[in-house]
Amino acid sequence: MRRVITYGTFDLLHYGHINLLKRAKEYGDYLVVGLSTDEFNMQKKNKKCYFDYEKRKQLLEAIRYVDLVIPENNWEQKERDIKLYQIDDFVIGDDWQSKFDYLEDTTDAKVHYLPRTPRISITKILGDLKGN
Ligand code: C2G
Secondary structure: OOEEEEEEOOOOOOHHHHHHHHHHHOOOOEEEEEEEOHHHHHHHHOOOOOOOHHHHHHHHHOOOOOOEEEEEOOOOOHHHHHHHOOOOEEEEEHHHOOOOOOHHHHOOOEEEEEOOOOOOOHHHHHHHHOOO
C-alpha cells in the first residue's frame, strides 16, 4: 500500500482544495491529511479560520480521497509524521515549491509540488462576495 500525506488549513473548502486532494490520492492508496489546528493557522496566516478545526476535520473526512485526518500543530512534525505513518509520497501545492525538499534528505518519502488550481482562493471568494 502506497501512503501519501499532505498538509493544509482547508478553510472554506473549495474545488481548489478538492483538486489537490484528488491529485494527491492518485500517488497511492491511502491519503493522510495534516490539518492545521486553529492555533497553528493563526501562527501561519495571522488570521482566524472561518470554520474551526472540528468543522474543517468533519468536512475533510467526508471527502472520498481522504483516509485519515491528523492535527498539524507545528512546522516541525512532518518528518515524524512521515516516519510514523510510513509515508511514501509528500504532496502539496506549488505555492510551496522547494520549501519541503529537505524531507527527501531526512525521510524516505518523495516530495511532489502540484500546480495550484487557478482563480480560486478564500481571498477571491470573500472579495467576490463583497462585490469587489
Ligand atoms: N490549493 C490549490 N489550489 C488553490 C488553493 C489551494 O492547489 N486554488 C492547495 C494548496 O497549495 C495546499 C492545499 O490546497 O496544498 C491547502 O491549501 P491551504 O489550506 O491554503 O493550506 P496552506 O496554508 O498552504 O497550508 O505545512 C503546510 C501548510 O499547512 C500548508
